[in-house]
Amino acid sequence: MPASLRSPWAWLPPAVALALVAGILATDTNRALFLWLNHGGQAVGDPVWFHLTMLGDGAVALALVLPWIRRAPHLFWAALLAGVVAGLWTQVTKEFIDVPRPLSVLASDAFHHAGPAYRRVSFPSGHAATVFALAGIWAMGAQGRRLWRGLLLVLASLVGLSRIMVGVHWPLDILWGMLGGWLGAWAGLALQARWRGPWPTAGPAGRVAGAVLMAVAASLVVSRHIGIPAVLPAQRLLGVVCLAWGTWEMGCLSRAPPARAVRLRWWLGRIGLVRLVQRVQRRRGDG
Numbered sequence: 001m002p003a004s005l006r007s008p009w010a011w012l013p014p015a016v017a018l019a020l021v022a023g024i025l026a027t028d029t030n031r032a033l034f035l036w037l038n039h040g041g042q043a044v045g046d047p048v049w050f051h052l053t054m055l056g057d058g059a060v061a062l063a064l065v066l067p068w069i070r071r072a073p074h075l076f077w078a079a080l081l082a083g084v085v086a087g088l089w090t091q092v093t094k095e096f097i098d099v100p101r102p103l104s105v106l107a108s109d110a111f112h113h114a115g116p117a118y119r120r121v122s123f124p125s126g127h128a129a130t131v132f133a134l135a136g137i138w139a140m141g142a143q144g145r146r147l148w149r150g151l152l153l154v155l156a157s158l159v160g161l162s163r164i165m166v167g168v169h170w171p172l173d174i175l176w177g178m179l180g181g182w183l184g185a186w187a188g189l190a191l192q193a194r195w196r197g198p199w200p201t202a203g204p205a206g207r208v209a210g211a212v213l214m215a216v217a218a219s220l221v222v223s224r225h226i227g228i229p230a231v232l233p234a235q236r237l238l239g240v241v242c243l244a245w246g247t248w249e250m251g252c253l254s255r256a257p258p259a260r261a262v263r264l265r266w267w268l269g270r271i272g273l274v275r276l277v278q279r280v281q282r283r284r285g286d287g
Helices: 008-027 030-043 046-054 058-065 073-096 126-141 146-165 171-194 204-222 229-254 259-271 273-284
Strands: none
Touching (some): 008 030, 058 229, 073 204, 146 171, 204 229
């Protein structure tokens, strides 16, 4: 179940994003902020930003979901639902709002650009939406581990910033993508929690989803779709690790109890033996 709306884990990230959006629009500093961040970020170096931006790729994100399939099935399904919502948020917005990228607006020597030369449909950032959808799933769906949840939010923010550092997105693109990703995470967790029983991944649906994600992980080993040669070794290593881990988890799932047995145990546990006996007694009139 998603965190309560009173919890800072639920409302603080989108509130910060909305406040920044309002501030940038009110002061008309989208371009100035882009240039300031873009120039300042070069002290870190392109290799760091390249590898951070890789983590916001959709295929990479799906591969990273695969290891959750057995250990955290509720987060696994919530993450897939979050991906659908965040993807719709991004693609529908891009369909109606075609904001030119920095490369189409600024002189090439006015800012630092690295990687693919994108020129159109800048708003919003799909990478930011993707990484904040995954970060939101763990921040709102996991219990405890505040340090890890905080570190995930920092990592997601750095992935979003990497899109500015490589010169392909404006700050407003990142913030709007962040909002879409967080909305996707909340929606995914809410939809998963709507059905209060377990969402087993040992059944046919789980196996199909796992097989699709294994194919995605395998594609990372050979694909060059990210368009940044410097990240190919890390991309391939991540694909191999997720594929091997996913194969192990799927193998463990095949030895798990059937999904019907899982649901039956859950319902019996939910009803409880005492409540079951009480109902029988009431029907017999001897309770």
